[in-house]
Each structure stands twice: as structure tokens, then as C-alpha cells.
Amino acid sequence: MTEVRVIGAGLAGSEAAWQLAERGFAVRLSEMKPVKMTPAHHCADFAELVCSNSLRGDRLENAVGLLKEELRRLGSLILQCADATRVEAGGCLAVDRYGFSGMVTERIRSHPNITVISEEVTEVPAGPVIIATGPLTSDAMSEAIGRYFGQTDYLHFFDAAAPLVTLESIDMTKAWYASRYDRGSADYINCAMTREEYQAFVRELAAAEEAEVHGFEDKNVFEGCMPVEVMARRGEDTLRYGPLKPVGLRDPATGREPYAVVQLRRDNAAGNIYNLVGFQTHLRFPEQKRVFSMIPALHDAEFVRYGVMHRNTFLNSPKLLDACYADRRDPMVAFAGQMTGVEGYVESCASGYLAAVSMAARLEERPVPDFGTVTAIGALAHYVSDSTVASFQPMNVNFGIIAPLEQRVRGKANKNLAIANRSLAHLEAMEK
Numbered sequence: 001m002t003e004v005r006v007i008g009a010g011l012a013g014s015e016a017a018w019q020l021a022e023r024g025f026a027v028r029l030s031e032m033k034p035v036k037m038t039p040a041h042h043c044a045d046f047a048e049l050v051c052s053n054s055l056r057g058d059r060l061e062n063a064v065g066l067l068k069e070e071l072r073r074l075g076s077l078i079l080q081c082a083d084a085t086r087v088e089a090g091g092c093l094a095v096d097r098y099g100f101s102g103m104v105t106e107r108i109r110s111h112p113n114i115t116v117i118s119e120e121v122t123e124v125p126a127g128p129v130i131i132a133t134g135p136l137t138s139d140a141m142s143e144a145i146g147r148y149f150g151q152t153d154y155l156h157f158f159d160a161a162a163p164l165v166t167l168e169s170i171d172m173t174k175a176w177y178a179s180r181y182d183r184g185s186a187d188y189i190n191c192a193m194t195r196e197e198y199q200a201f202v203r204e205l206a207a208a209e210e211a212e213v214h215g216f217e218d219k220n221v222f223e224g225c226m227p228v229e230v231m232a233r234r235g236e237d238t239l240r241y242g243p244l245k246p247v248g249l250r251d252p253a254t255g256r257e258p259y260a261v262v263q264l265r266r267d268n269a270a271g272n273i274y275n276l277v278g279f280q281t282h283l284r285f286p287e288q289k290r291v292f293s294m295i296p297a298l299h300d301a302e303f304v305r306y307g308v309m310h311r312n313t314f315l316n317s318p319k320l321l322d323a324c325y326a327d328r329r330d331p332m333v334a335f336a337g338q339m340t341g342v343e344g345y346v347e348s349c350a351s352g353y354l355a356a357v358s359m360a361a362r363l364e365e366r367p368v369p370d371f372g373t374v375t376a377i378g379a380l381a382h383y384v385s386d387s388t389v390a391s392f393q394p395m396n397v398n399f400g401i402i403a404p405l406e407q408r409v410r411g412k413a414n415k416n417l418a419i420a421n422r423s424l425a426h427l428e429a430m431e432k
């Protein structure tokens, strides 16, 4: 059996290891946890979700919904485990964070073709290898990858995580269960704020003391994961039009739409822990407690985890990688996950899948599966490796990177659905 190494058992590495093992390769999977932890990982299990427990939207009219459906149809391990550990969250696929990681770990550890090695890898080994050590790759491995490419072609931005609170500490006399527009079941806890409460909150948030993060400036954050205090500084109404938007939510106490609403999403299957949606932050911990306790329903909130921020490192992939996430100079050395510049849990998993099935085909001297640019999974890989992209930034999947339709379709939702159906038809028909 040909042996393939996979380094890092996060979202990308777990998926890659599974796909290779399922195709009959002997996989040696190296993961440094729990011997060595990154600053954002807390548990020993694989595929740990470092911040939100949501894998985002789950409808086909939504690009990440399409990417998930593609992965489901392709037999993704991450999607199987996510679907099996789902917790209700309106139109999103949210999971029980520990149940999900526990299940991925159990499936990987019990696969007869996978050997798990608990070690920090500090050199880029000879191929065949897939390196998926994530945005928080250990320092020694970061340096090794820099040396490997003969340059420091590493870019970075900052990513923040949101805090978690216990259900029993939320004042439910000032909050209520509902989903926006009453769609689906009432999955979120909604904490209303009056105009005065909101204004005082935004003032304190904008001025609150931040934790020291070396090299961090407000402009250097990923727009999709911007710290809540950075948003507050951009203008008084920024949050009210962002994560605190009240539209589609009616406070049963007043019968009206509140001025602003903080939403809390269930974080585990037991339903005793909730996360503050959109509250990525890097305030000092006492400041998080002081300022977030100004939200009326959270005046006595017990924080089981505070938000944190970390430097998030990725490769200059348009210069270095091909559309299979492999080194252009040596296709037996591939990279996957956030370190390639894809952004997000599902995107990381998708890159792990594509890197693995491409490597498998190359090893078996078969044609590499052609996902094209009509599928979300293929379009993402093409975007990341597109050498004409001048200023490369991490990329969430979106319909803008997928090939446009050849025919005109009226209405955005109809158009997106047509793109999704075309993609699923392509997957069905293609050689895998």
C-alpha cells in the first residue's frame, strides 16, 4: 500500500486523511495536539471548531450551502459528522462542538488504513504529503514551510473568536427564543436593547481596552470575522446594521421590533452553553465581562470562555500552488485548509477533500478529477491558485467566483439556484 502523510488533523487534514484512506492508501496522520496546543485550540480531539459552532447557511441558494451539498454528495467525513451532530440553528448547519469533533476523531482513529502519530512536525517531508497545519501552524513548521519555498511567502491577517456563556446565567425575563422572521424553529435566544442601552453599549465598546496583539491594526482583520469593538468604532449604527440588527424579530414583552438585538446561538447538544453571535473580540477579559454585561439579559452572565484573537497565516497560493492545492514544482507536496488562503470551516474541509482526491489520482496515474469552475469546490481551488490575482486575500466561497450561467435567469435566488443545480449535475456526471 502506498503511504501518504497528512500533517494536521483539523478540518482539512481530517477530511484529506479520510478520503485517502477510503481510496486504499495507508495514511500516516501527524497531529501535535495534545502534546502541543495552538493558542486557539482547547481539546485533544480532531477537527476542533476554534470559534463559532456554525458551518453557516445550509440552503442551495447560498454559496456555502451549495459547497456543503457538494461535499455531502462526494462522501465528506466532515459533513457526515456535522449532519449527525447538528443542533437546531434556523437555516444554518450548527453542530454540538464536542460531539462533532469527538465523532470525527472516533471515525479517523478506527479507520484501518489510518495511523495517527502524536507529534509536532517541524520539517516539510518528502511527498506524497498533504500539509494542513492551519492558520495557527506551529512556529517551527511555519519556518520550515518558509524555507521550503525558499522565500517568506507567507501573508497574514487576524482572526477573532466570540465568547461563550451558560444558559442558566442568562436573564430570560429580558430575552426570548425566536428565529429571525420566525423561520424554522425558535433556535436563538434574543436579547433586546433600547436605543439608550444600545448607544451606551456602543460607546463603552468602542473605548474598551484591548488585549495586546503584536502587529495588529484594525485594517488587518478579515472582514467576515471583524472584532465587535472594531465594528463599534466604525460608527454608532454599524452594529445595528450588522450582528445586532433587529429586523424580523419581535420582542414579546413590547410586541415591537427592538432598537437592537444580540442573538445567542446554542453551542452544544445539551443546550446549556450559548455563544454570542458576531461577538468576535480581542478585548481584555475583564473588559469583555464589564462591557458585554451591559446587554440587559447578560447582566449576570457567566462566561465559560472569553473571546480571543490570533494572527492567521496563509500562503501566497496564487504564486505557489496549482488548482489541486499542490506545489507547482512538486505535485506530491500539497497543502490544504486555511493555510492555502481558503477561509472558513467548510472551505477548509473542501480544500482537504480536493487536495486528497487529486493526490490519489496522481499516485494512481489516473486523470485528476475535473471539478471545473462550475462547482463551488472547484471554483474555490481555481481562485486560490489563480496567478492573475494581484492582491491575494483569504476567500470564503461565494457565487462571484463560480463560472456565470450561460443563460439569463431573473432574480438573485433563482440565479443562485440555477448555478447550484448546474454544479450538482456536473458532479453527478463527472469522473471522480
Ligand SMILES: Cc1cc2nc3c(=O)[nH]c(=O)nc-3n(C[C@H](O)[C@H](O)[C@H](O)COP(=O)(O)OP(=O)(O)OC[C@H]3O[C@@H](n4cnc5c(N)ncnc54)[C@H](O)[C@@H]3O)c2cc1C
Pocket (backbone or CB within 6 Å): 007, 008, 009, 010, 011, 012, 013, 030, 031, 032, 033, 037, 038, 040, 041, 047, 048, 049, 050, 051, 052, 053, 119, 120, 121, 122, 132, 133, 134, 135, 136, 137, 138, 141, 159, 160, 161, 225, 308, 309, 310, 311, 312, 336, 337, 338, 339, 343, 344, 345, 346, 348, 349
Ligand atoms: C481565532 C480564530 C477564529 C476563527 N473562527 C472561525 C469561525 O468562527 N468560523 C469559521 O468558519 N472559521 C473560523 N476560523 C478559521 C478556522 O481556523 C478555519 O476555518 C479552520 O479551522 C481551518 O481548518 P484547518 O484544517 O486549515 O486548520 P485547523 O482546523 O486549525 O487544524 C490545523 C491542525 O494542525 C495542527 N498543527 C499545527 N501545527 C502542527 C505541526 N507542526 N505538526 C502537527 N500538527 C500541527 C493543529 O493542532 C490543528 O489541529 C477561525 C480561525 C481563528 C484562528
